[in-house]
Each structure stands twice: as C-alpha cells, then as structure tokens.
Amino acid sequence: ETGVTQTPRHLVMGMTNKKSLKCEQHLGHNAMYWYKQSAKKPLELMFVYSLEERVENNSVPSRFSPECPNSSHLFLHLHTLQPEDSALYLCASSQGTAIYEQYFGPGTRLTVT
C-alpha cells in the first residue's frame, strides 16, 4: 500500500448504529487530519492530530470521536449520527510544520439513514 488509504470506501448506517472509519498513511508523516466534504460546501476541517496528540477540534459534535493510536493510523468513531452527517469523509496527512502540504486519501462515502 502506498500513500493514504481509507476503509471502508462506502458505509451505510442507521442513526442508532456505531461504526468506525479507518485511515492509514504510509508516508512517514507526523500529522493527520479528518475533513468532511458535503455537497455544495467547502471542505470542513474536523480534527488535527500532531505526533498522536489532538491539536485541533473545530467544534465537531461529540457523536464524532477521533482516535490516533500512532502516527500512521487515524480512526473516526461514529455513533448516533444524523442524516445531515451524510458526506464524504477525507483523511489527510502531512510532514513538518513549515509547509502544510497535505496528502489525501480517497475518502469514505457515508450515508446515514
């Protein structure tokens, strides 16, 4: 595997379900990000992890819970979601602090029914 991978690629879940999205980066980076991409809206930054420590949380509802067990893996745990949470969830990674060039995974298309 190369680059940034995300699983699953597609997920359909009910509002009472609990599921997790997984992201893995194979680039040796030290920062990882979760973004939400909804139709007709700019990409929204959700969380930033640097050296496995959460450094940013952009007022995301508590039904989204991130976890970064090591610098290569990032999870997004989901529970009691709402239909408006349906979106493409993108993971990204970067290296260093000077230039924030980010490498993105293909995303997980989430549908909440």
Place this chain on the structure above:
Amino acid sequence: AQSVTQLGSHVSVSEGALVLLRCNYSSSVPPYLFWYVQYPNQGLQLLLKYTTGATLVKGINGFEAEFKKSETSFHLTKPSAHMSDAAEYFCAVSPMDTGRRALTFGSGTRLQVQP
C-alpha cells in the same frame, strides 16, 4: 483568519482552449497557497503550491498559477485543456506562521471539458 473565494462553481471549456480558474484569498498573515484537484470518487491531489520566491509556479499536468499579492489572487491556468482535466479544483490557503497546520479551502470549481 483566512478565507478563499473561488469565482464560478462551474466552468466549461472546449478541448484545446485556455483554462482559467479564479481564486482570491484573504489572510491576516503571509499565506501559503495551494491548488488541489479531485477526480470522481477520489481524494484530493496536490496540483501545485506557492510558498516563497517565484510568484509563477508550475505544477503537474501542465497547470500553473501566479501569486499576485496586490490582487490577493492565485488563479490557475492551463494553455490547452484536455478531456482528462475534467474534475473539481480547490484552491486553499494556509498561514505562513507555524501556529495552525490546517488548510482553508474554497468551495471548489467543477471544470467541464467539451470535445
């Protein structure tokens, strides 16, 4: 604080024609600027970036962009469109200081290339 405005959510050009996608930014500190491309069912891929130095930057697939500080613009161009350029393009800004890592994205411009 930063913001990005992309003029035109949809742009349509003929194959072989000039591509011009507009991006204006607002930043309280000197910015780093980026263009990303997203093909259907894929994540974002970096096309090019401006950090410091030369204001005309060249990227992959024949694209280039020019940083114009006086106009707070970073428009993306390609002299001759190809069918494979059809995708969504995002302009993004990041502050040049080290305080915040994240990118602020524009709403995106969907490029259609007509045969």
